[in-house]
Amino acid sequence: MCPQDAEVDRALAGWRQGDQGAVDDLFRLVYHELRVLARRHLRRRAGNTLGPTVLVHEVYLRFAQRSSPDLLDRNHFMALAASAMRMVMVDHWRHKQARKRDP
Numbered sequence: 068m069c070p071q072d073a074e075v076d077r078a079l080a081g082w083r084q085g086d087q088g089a090v091d092d093l094f095r096l097v098y099h100e101l102r103v104l105a106r107r108h109l110r111r112r113a114g115n116t117l118g119p120t121v122l123v124h125e126v127y128l129r130f131a132q133r134s135s136p137d138l139l140d141r142n143h144f145m146a147l148a149a150s151a152m153r154m155v156m157v158d159h160w161r162h163k164q165a166r167k168r169d170p
Contacts, residue, residue, distance in 0.1 A: 071096060072141065074092070074096055075093065075096050075097065075141050075144075076140070076141070077089075077092075078090075078092040078093035078096060079093060079138050079140070079141070079144060082136075082138070083137070083138065085134075087131070090127075090130055090131050091131075093144070094123075094127050094130075097141070097144070097145070098123065100145065101123045101126070101145075101148055102119045102120065102123055104145065104148065104149055104152065105119035105120075105122040105123050105126075105152055106119045108122070108149070108152050108153065108156065109122065109156075112156060115156065115159075115160075116159075116163075117155075117156065117159055122152055122155055122156070123152075125155045126148055126151045126152055126155060129151050129154075129155070130148075130151070
């Protein structure tokens with residue numbers, strides 16, 4: 068276990084205990100990994116107008132607005148973040164489609 072893993076574990080524990088600052092710490096610690104994950108998701112969807120930074124920031128906003136989830140570890144957090152990224156992308160696509168239909 069590297070020192071950063073211990074920091075991630077502490078941030079996850081803090082978030083579970085209701086510390087909203089822990090969410091900020093968690094995202095700061097895994098920001099690079101989230102951007103890599105976002106690029107991977109965006110690469111799979113042709114014609115997507117979102118960028119990786121926007122996608123990660125949207126996921127952050129969704130996480131920061133909710134109560135602490137029961138996250139087991141870093142992998143569980145990353146899986147939940149990947150799911151949130153897919154939801155953000157779907158919401159973005161739906162919004163674009165709705166604008167096309169509106170006169």
